[in-house]
Amino acid sequence: MDSTLAALLDDTWRGLVRAAADRRHPWRTPVLATVAADGAPNARTVVLRAADPATRTLRLHSDRRSAKAAELARDPRVTLVFWDPRARVQLRLRGRAEVLHEGPEHARAWAATPAAARRDYATRLPPGTPIAAPEDVAHGDGAAHFAVIRVRVMTIDRLALAAEGHLRAGFAWEGDEPRATWLVP
């Protein structure tokens, strides 16, 4: 791989790792796009909880009863879009998601989830259920609803905006080695 492309890829993963640890990093809250049952796209903001360049995986958390979890069970293909307005860099990551309801990764993630955040998974009714009034939300135990979404990254499209010329690069994995190329912005 061209050394500049290799440096860009390293920089991209470093940014994702930093974003997962830093609440103020703009890449901390990407948009996750999925395919709905009717074939239409669906998208929502999520929090990036972890990024691991060695395994090319990202970790997200959600409620296993959510629409996104059902969509991923049907079709694991996802796109995640990140935008950093200071660095002026957009990332579009495509990958395959796995929804975990148990196992060591799930247990570790739940153990590290603070009490206030656990409440997000503790609604008695599934997320998205119509209710008559906002106060009609009853809470129980969140553990049974907590899910880890693990995304294995298959392609990265990185666009950096600059007055002197935008820079776009693509990376794709078939085996362990990425194919990298410059792209017309």
Ligand SMILES: Cc1cc2nc3c(=O)[nH]c(=O)nc-3n(C[C@H](O)[C@H](O)[C@H](O)COP(=O)(O)O)c2cc1C
């Ligand atoms: C800043 C922000 C961060 C969010 N983070 C998450 C998250 O990490 N996991 C999650 O399931 N929903 C998160 N949400 C809520 C989702 O955007 C969405 O409203 C909810 O998960 C229902 O989506 P669904 O019906 O497509 O499953 C977040 C929303 C905002 C505005």
